[in-house]
Amino acid sequence: MSASRASRFNQRSLAPVLFLAPAILFFMFYVIFPIFQSMQISLYDWDGLGDKTFVGMDNYVELMDDEAFYTSLKNNVIWLVLYMLAIPAGLFIALFLNQTVFGMRLYKSLFFFPFVISQVVVGLVFTWFYDPSFGLLNVILGWFGLGPVTILGDETWVTYGIIFAGLWPQTAYCMILYITGLNAVDPEQIEAGRLDNAKGWNMLWYIILPQLKPATFIAIVVTVIGALRSFDLVSIMTAGGPWGSSRVLAYYMYEKAFSEYGFRMGYGAAIAVVLFLIMMIYITVFLVKMYRDEKGH
Template sequence: MDRANNSNKQKKRVIPISLVPWVFMAPALVLFALYVLYPIIESFTLSLYSWDGMGDKVWVGLDNYIELFDSEVFFKALTNNVLWLLLFMLAPPLGLAIALFLNQDVKGIRLVKALFFFPFVISQVIIGLVFTWFYDPSLGLLNSILAFFGSEPIALLSNEEYVTFGIIAAGLWPQIAYCMILYLTGLNNLNPELIEAARLDNAKGFKLLRHIILPQLSPATFIAVVVTVIGALRSFDLVATMTAGGPWGSSTVLAYMMYEESIFNYRMGYGAAVAVVLFLIMAAYIAFFLTRMLRSEK
């Protein structure tokens, strides 16, 4: 009887057991293909055409890329993106330092945590406006501080040499808060037995941090670095809000250049070429980091 019941159950199965996970993943895979893979493929295709967004597309092959790599604006935007990437790498260690400071059982520490968490929940546009007021040469707090120490006022967002650094500083504020949240979560999930064993072996301070705590925080570090890199390479909101790429294109980045060429100059194909280059840079960096991460784990 049991064998008969089992055979009947197997006959009633419409979907083989091996296909059940794919059935559950199917909606997410469809949405991923529709909203991620399809736009990527379409961008690659569009970059081979000249199109103003309204008329007929004209095949130009690699002409958009040839023009792009002959453009001074492109290399200025690429240089600024490299600056964003290098300086944004300060976010994970600073976030870790703040998380270690806040990971204490002290009276009032919850209020301090909330204050450090606050920048993460603010819109990038609001952050851009706040820092624009902060940098204002006549009424801004920055120049009031400089005047207190006897320095001359600086029109930071109008200075070609310093404008990019000013925008990056505004972007680092919420990025450090995000990394801090990741590390606080990781610190709450540490294995207390390992820490206690290390302390019994007289490990403390930097040795305890390096050999016991940091290895357990590697998942948080991985997410923090990847998200920070992506945030640095696709930086757009603060540039658009604070300077619109100015003065004279000195603060533009690849994402803003793509937007400007596509929307204002009606060059959809050229803008798509910028997007493709940005995507390839981002994909290459993340693939390199993933490879190193997997090798270290093995």
């Protein structure tokens, strides 16, 4: 190999590394390092300012007898299950918006709108929507002669009310992913399916959805992460109430580490580690399943 060819080969090899290096360093410093730091802090009794006292696995043992932890864990499971509704909802809205009809730009703008507003605004909007005095929900119920319902003040319904609020922007996000995926669907496969008399559900299931697997993968991962880190809506809409019934692990971690509970950084870090492990298990199982499906083909 000549010197000029070797130089060009080295440049081609080094270029990707040089471009990726800043992002990798950023990811390592702000994501990977804090994960291991949280694992280390979870082994200590620490208020965030004074000296640390090593307690080993005591924080995790205490979690096993913490009723508030189990309430938060149960609510996170409910979030995980119901938040998955955003994926099929986003898909069907994307299929609707992929049509060529009059006023479609307006429809796209309306469905896209929840994605561009912050979670704080979403929380405030739905807090007003659920208000038992003047909220739109109870106004509509009043038209049918039904009494006011205090969604955010009822231990049974509060978590479902917050999840419904979260589904609004999450569905919009999944919709955007699927619209992008639909733009990349091979039209030749669509035509071939039509020649084979495939239409409706068969066209969707056997021809369109297999080509949307990358979008589905991203949608599931992002939705799972969104369900497990559901902090802002809980904080804005209920602050964990009533009586802690709407807590999730992310909010309970905040309460223990930074709130009036005594700044127990070690205990909060233990909750964060549990939340991280749940997230990793869920996503790993999904990745393995996707890999096996791809290998099977």
